[in-house]
Amino acid sequence: MSHISFDTTNVENFVAKHELDEMQPLITMADSQLRNRTGAGAEYSDWITLPTDYDKAEFARIQKAAEQIKSDSQALVVIGIGGSYLGAKAAIDFLHPSFYNELSDEERQAPKIYFAGNSTSSAYINDLVRVLGDKDFSVNVISKSGTTTEPSIAFRVFKKLLEKKYGEAGAKKRIYATTDANKGALHDEAAAEGYETFVIPDGVGGRFSVLTPVGLLPIAASGVDIQQLMDGAKDAQDEYSDSDLRKNEAYRYAALRRILYDKGYTTELLINWEPTMQYLSEWWKQLMGESEGKNQKGIYPSSANFSTDLHSLGQYIQEGRRDLFETVVKLDNPVSNIALPEEEGNKDGLQYLEGKTVDEVNTNAFQGVTLAHVDGGVPNLAVHIPQQDAYSLGYLIYFFEIAVGASGYTFGINPFNQPGVEAYKTNMFALLGKPGYEEQTKTLRARLNK
Numbered sequence: 001m002s003h004i005s006f007d008t009t010n011v012e013n014f015v016a017k018h019e020l021d022e023m024q025p026l027i028t029m030a031d032s033q034l035r036n037r038t039g040a041g042a043e044y045s046d047w048i049t050l051p052t053d054y055d056k057a058e059f060a061r062i063q064k065a066a067e068q069i070k071s072d073s074q075a076l077v078v079i080g081i082g083g084s085y086l087g088a089k090a091a092i093d094f095l096h097p098s099f100y101n102e103l104s105d106e107e108r109q110a111p112k113i114y115f116a117g118n119s120t121s122s123a124y125i126n127d128l129v130r131v132l133g134d135k136d137f138s139v140n141v142i143s144k145s146g147t148t149t150e151p152s153i154a155f156r157v158f159k160k161l162l163e164k165k166y167g168e169a170g171a172k173k174r175i176y177a178t179t180d181a182n183k184g185a186l187h188d189e190a191a192a193e194g195y196e197t198f199v200i201p202d203g204v205g206g207r208f209s210v211l212t213p214v215g216l217l218p219i220a221a222s223g224v225d226i227q228q229l230m231d232g233a234k235d236a237q238d239e240y241s242d243s244d245l246r247k248n249e250a251y252r253y254a255a256l257r258r259i260l261y262d263k264g265y266t267t268e269l270l271i272n273w274e275p276t277m278q279y280l281s282e283w284w285k286q287l288m289g290e291s292e293g294k295n296q297k298g299i300y301p302s303s304a305n306f307s308t309d310l311h312s313l314g315q316y317i318q319e320g321r322r323d324l325f326e327t328v329v330k331l332d333n334p335v336s337n338i339a340l341p342e343e344e345g346n347k348d349g350l351q352y353l354e355g356k357t358v359d360e361v362n363t364n365a366f367q368g369v370t371l372a373h374v375d376g377g378v379p380n381l382a383v384h385i386p387q388q389d390a391y392s393l394g395y396l397i398y399f400f401e402i403a404v405g406a407s408g409y410t411f412g413i414n415p416f417n418q419p420g421v422e423a424y425k426t427n428m429f430a431l432l433g434k435p436g437y438e439e440q441t442k443t444l445r446a447r448l449n450k
């Protein structure tokens with residue numbers, strides 16, 4: 001089966017071959033820290049072998065639950081934030097046509113999928129309640145800690161809606177809880193109420209959890225064959241197991257990013273050429289940013305959607321501050337491809353495109369833009385995705401995960417924690433009057449009232 005490939009042609013003007021060779025000792029060290037579990041945060045690196053070591057009985061239970069949701073629900077509300085929703089959203093967008101929720105029931109053959117609990121916006125919850133209307137729906141509430149504020153608030157709202165519609169007993173059958181095996185408020189509530197539960201393994205952090213029940217249940221409920229997703233990841237696990245930079249494309253990606261960072265290219269733009277891939281970038285940004293942004297170091301992960309953003313950000317990328325590099329994720333064979341309609345005359349000046357497909361325009365734009373950006377001083381890496389299918393996506397997910405694991409260790413940081421995320425939470429809890437935060441409440445109120 002063909003799989004993703006990594007193209008470094010357009011970074012050659014910026015990084016000499018010997019520079020990559022000279023990264024080998026650092027990569028060998030990072031690989032050893034990862035595989036031998038001797039690096040910082042190693043207790044959260046079970047995702048490395050997840051594609052072969054996952055719980056097969058639970059996997060079958062996920063597939064069964066997905067069938068149940070398909071049979072009794074017109075909509076599934078997926079409640080989670082950060083790593084507890086971005087992977088599922090990225091996969092569902094990538095693996096289905098645009099406007100998935102707007103397709104006819106017959107074409108979709110699966111419930112509409114809505115995401116909630118991923119912001120503190122009150123309007124968003126309100127709007128989703130209106131959209132659900134009298135639709136039959138189920139809820140998949142996802143939280144590794146089981147205590148995150150945004151999903152907890154949304155869960156209360158949608159749980160009440162379910163109870164109003166189906167009664168307490170009926171509601172319980174429509175709630176699927178994905179959380180820690182032993183602890184947290186969501187775990188305790190699920191156990192007390194008898195919700196069907198799925199476990200987020202201890203050794204897999206949120207941003208690495210898309211191939212656990214966190215991502216798998218919503219993805220399966222949308223009609224995707226999750227076995228293919230796991231198969232792709234499994235083949236990638238085999239493919240990227242060698243510490244030799246000449247043989248391991250994921251490590252080559254990690255090493256090149258690190259070399260570019262050291263040369264002053266401190267922002268990486270993940271570029272896509274398909275609107276169905278925007279959330280892949282959002283997932284990737286958490287994976288990279290939460291893993292590497294520590295000790296005042298790390299590449300800032302950003303993204304742009306082409307060709308759309310060429311008409312807004314294109315000027316900056318071409319001629320702005322030269323601290324950017326691009327990693328393009330290019331889908332080589334999109335599922336649908338249309339030809340430009342023929343027309344009498346040449347009023348719109350498009351006659352030269354007749355006989356060409358719109359995807360040929362996209363690919364030519366990709367090639368032209370890449371060369372222009374390279375000429376403008378933007379190093380360019382490219383990951384080619386052969387097909388818009390679950391196998392390729394599983395492969396791609398693993399590529400980025402293993403790359404950031406290795407890359408994190410080259411920075412000398414712990415790639416698997418996220419201590420900095422707590423700072424805003426402490427302030428928010430203090431301002432909202434959560435018990436235990438009384439001292440901070442006083443200090444913050446005084447600062448705000450100045």
Ligand SMILES: O=P(O)(O)OC[C@H]1O[C@H](O)[C@H](O)[C@@H](O)[C@@H]1O
Pocket residue numbers: 081082083084142143144145146147148151206207290418421
């Ligand atoms: O799954 P949860 O425990 O609710 O966490 C959801 C997200 O929130 C946090 O603040 C973390 O920084 C993320 O790494 C995590 O993915």
